[in-house]
Amino acid sequence: MAQGFTLRERAVLHFNVADFAVAVERVADSSLRRRPLIIAPLQAARAVVYDMSEEAYGEGVRKGMALRQATRLCRGAALLAPRVTLYDKAMRAFVKELQGYSPLIECGRADGHFFVDVTGTHRLYGPAPDVGWRVRRQARTSLGINPIWTLGTSKLVAKVASRLVKPVGEYIVTAGDEERFLAPLPVHLLPGLSAQELLKLQEFRLTTIGALAQLNRHQLMVPFGRRCEYLHAASHGVDDSRVCTPEGKAEGIDYEHVFAGDINDQDLVEGVVAALAGRAGFQLRMQRQVTRRVGIWLRYSDGALVVRQASCKAGTSEDILLRELALTALQCAWTRRVRIRSCRLVCDRLQRQSPQLSLFAEPDLRQFRQKKVSGAVDILRSRFGHGVIGVGLQYPLASSVDDSAGFPVH
Amino acid sequence: MRSLTVNGKNGDSPAKVALAIGAGSTARGRVCPVYVGTCGYSYTEWVDSGFYPAGTKSMEMLGLYGRCFSVVELNYTWYQMARADALARMVEKAPAHLLFAAKLTRTMTHERADNWREQLQMYRQGIAPLQKRLVAVLIQLPPDFDRSIANRTYLAALLDGLHDVPVAVEFRHCSWAADPVFAELERRQVTLVTVDAPSLPGFFPALDVVTNPALFYVRFHGRNKAGWQSGNMQKKFNYDYSDQELCAWCDQYLSPMAAKADRGILVFNNHVRAQAPKNGRRLAAILADLRPRES
Numbered sequence: 146m147a148q149g150f151t152l153r154e155r156a157v158l159h160f161n162v163a164d165f166a167v168a169v170e171r172v173a174d175s176s177l178r179r180r181p182l183i184i185a186p187l188q189a190a191r192a193v194v195y196d197m198s199e200e201a202y203g204e205g206v207r208k209g210m211a212l213r214q215a216t217r218l219c220r221g222a223a224l225l226a227p228r229v230t231l232y233d234k235a236m237r238a239f240v241k242e243l244q245g246y247s248p249l250i251e252c253g254r255a256d257g258h259f260f261v262d263v264t265g266t267h268r269l270y271g272p273a274p275d276v277g278w279r280v281r282r283q284a285r286t287s288l289g290i291n292p293i294w295t296l297g298t299s300k301l302v303a304k305v306a307s308r309l310v311k312p313v314g315e316y317i318v319t320a321g322d323e324e325r326f327l328a329p330l331p332v333h334l335l336p337g338l339s340a341q342e343l344l345k346l347q348e349f350r351l352t353t354i355g356a357l358a359q360l361n362r363h364q365l366m367v368p369f370g371r372r373c374e375y376l377h378a379a380s381h382g383v384d385d386s387r388v389c390t391p392e393g394k395a396e397g398i399d400y401e402h403v404f405a406g407d408i409n410d411q412d413l414v415e416g417v418v419a420a421l422a423g424r425a426g427f428q429l430r431m432q433r434q435v436t437r438r439v440g441i442w443l444r445y446s447d448g449a450l451v452v453r454q455a456s457c458k459a460g461t462s463e464d465i466l467l468r469e470l471a472l473t474a475l476q477c478a479w480t481r482r483v484r485i486r487s488c489r490l491v492c493d494r495l496q497r498q499s500p501q502l503s504l505f506a507e508p509d510l511r512q513f514r515q516k517k518v519s520g521a522v523d524i525l526r527s528r529f530g531h532g533v534i535g536v537g538l539q540y541p542l543a544s545s546v547d548d549s550a551g552f553p554v555h
Numbered sequence: 556m557r558s559l560t561v562n563g564k565n566g567d568s569p570a571k572v573a574l575a576i577g578a579g580s581t582a583r584g585r586v587c588p589v590y591v592g593t594c595g596y597s598y599t600e601w602v603d604s605g606f607y608p609a610g611t612k613s614m615e616m617l618g619l620y621g622r623c624f625s626v627v628e629l630n631y632t633w634y635q636m637a638r639a640d641a642l643a644r645m646v647e648k649a650p651a652h653l654l655f656a657a658k659l660t661r662t663m664t665h666e667r668a669d670n671w672r673e674q675l676q677m678y679r680q681g682i683a684p685l686q687k688r689l690v691a692v693l694i695q696l697p698p699d700f701d702r703s704i705a706n707r708t709y710l711a712a713l714l715d716g717l718h719d720v721p722v723a724v725e726f727r728h729c730s731w732a733a734d735p736v737f738a739e740l741e742r743r744q745v746t747l748v749t750v751d752a753p754s755l756p757g758f759f760p761a762l763d764v765v766t767n768p769a770l771f772y773v774r775f776h777g778r779n780k781a782g783w784q785s786g787n788m789q790k791k792f793n794y795d796y797s798d799q800e801l802c803a804w805c806d807q808y809l810s811p812m813a814a815k816a817d818r819g820i821l822v823f824n825n826h827v828r829a830q831a832p833k834n835g836r837r838l839a840a841i842l843a844d845l846r847p848r849e850s
Contacts, residue, residue, distance in 0.1 A: 154612060267600050270787075272788075274635075314635075317631055317634065319597070321612055321614030
């Protein structure tokens with residue numbers, strides 16, 4: 146580190162609105178506050194629970210549970226279809242509140258989870274606990290929601306603390322006290338552990354985080370392989386991951402299409418995927434970037450979500466290759482005989498296009514021609530809109546779309 | 556200051572001053588120890604401002620704080636429910652001489668929860684590790700908590716629930732400045748907190764009333780009138796007391812209060828830019844340098 150600089154202890158606030166969808170629906174309709182609430186797609190034959198209120202949770206309802214089973218467990222519950230756009234709107238409103246205190250805000254996708262890095266803001270806004278309390282108070286007054294807030298020196302510690310106080314409350318973990326705070330807690334409270342890892346920890350009778358922390362990296366390497374690094378660091382409360390703003394993340398290009406009605410038409414779905422790949426390719430080329438991984442997120446009519454990815458080592462921004470990768474991922478994701486509600490294409494592992502020109506003539510004439518065509522198509526699209534031209538396979542998506550928000554259907 | 560002498564400088568702990576009450580002779584008079592401290596100790600800003608050495612970590616702060624002061628008011632227990640495990644860890648690391656005052660959680664004062672009785676039990680369990688080092692539980696009531704029947708009933712119930720621990724009450728609404736209130740606090744042996752704050756309409760005034768002979772409790776909030784009304788904590792508590800103001804305060808309030816109580820604590824809340832520890836140390840020095848003056 147350069148001389149004259151000292152590392153500050155970080156102050157990361159975590160806000161978590163328990164049962165976010167329920168909280169938002171209850172703000173929209175206060176009559177829903179008086180009874181248990183289950184949110185799930187209502188028309189699907191085998192719908193699963195998207196979110197549920199604390200009362201329904203108490204009756205045994207869980208996320209991802211079949212709706213039929215959920216309604217049997219909690220007979221008096223009100224049922225609502227999910228309104229993701231409304232939840233997105235509420236997320237944006239909360240972020241706006243947070244922006245008054247820090248520019249470093251990380252949030253999930255319509256899930257009510259926010260991390261705010263308030264390191265070094267004390268001279269402007271006072272101590273971090275006071276910021277946490279004020280944000281919560283503002284959220285209650287202006288948005289009508291009551292988030293949990295926790296304070297730690299990292300996202301990991303703040304996240305674990307929020308799991309302790311759910312559904313309502315606050316927790317301040319003093320800097321330097323992380324390891325002692327974590328030690329007596331059950332190991333399943335650590336974020337990012339897979340079901341298999343938890344099972345393995347159980348087999349080894351590693352029930353508390355403290356017990357896990359007693360093992361060194363080498364001991365953890367045997368059963369957990371490369372994950373030993375994460376497990377060792379997490380069990381000691383060490384987490385150097387930054388609070389990444391959505392812009393700062395720059396991790397992917399993301400397009401979504403929601404079908405007007407649930408469908409199972411293969412040609413149509415593939416056409417939409419091809420169109421999404423075309424959009425992503427255009428954006429990649431405009432940003433002079435290439436992607437090394439394409440993911441397809443299929444949302445079934447019963448609410449289940451399947452994510453599959455396909456990757457290429459070299460990275461690409463060409464429509465044809467992107468489409469091939471996307472269709473490969475689609476093939477892996479579409480394994481159920483259930484209609485599809487929406488399809489999302491995510492290009493991540495982005496890197497900059499190499500500015501280095503080839504020393505020799507393009508060896509592949511076909512590829513060279515495709516590049517020229519892509520370039521011409523991009524010029525047309527940038528002048529007249531995306532819908533003006535496309536390859537025959539692509540499903541014609543609406544031309545006046547808000548790319549960041551997803552596409553409406555024709 | 557009248558009828559007040561200092562019995563030794565610093566004594567067994569820093570910023571603890573033994574004030575001798577009487578006609579200038581400790582042999583004939585009584586001694587009232589006064590403990591000086593601040594509201595909270597864990598401020599990153601105090602590192603920037605030089606009170607803590609550069610690079611001081613949060614975990615090291617209490618030890619360093621204890622080198623300068625004899626009492627600390629825990630204000631994080633206002634933000635979150637006191638937790639016995641966390642407090643036990645804190646007490647373990649604290650210097651042996653350091654005394655603690657703990658603020659009552661906001662769910663029983665500013666944001667009263669329906670289950671406040673349960674919260675009170677949780678709080679009592681949470682502060683248990685402080686044991687004998689607890690000088691008082693501070694009930695800081697919000698400015699809109701006026702002397703209505705409902706609020707009187709609530710406060711009485713709250714005090715009942717804390718009957719076996721030392722309690723200090725800070726009012727912010729002027730309606731509580733009434734003799735029956737002082738009489739009731741006296742009957743319950745509850746300390747009335749004396750506040751030094753900007754003089755604002757409707758605000759509880761600064762008084763030298765002692766309702767509990769075992770303890771008097773003073774909180775210096777600073778006198779930043781504009782900041783107080785700004786709603787910004789950094790402006791509200793941004794105030795630097797001058798020596799003249801501190802001396803004048805001692806003359807007017809400390810003498811009569813020390814004469815009526817066995818011990819007292821003086822805490823500074825003007826934490827911005829480490830003005831609280833600066834003023835606290837200055838006040839301790841002023842008290843220690845005092846010499847008896849004939850009235």
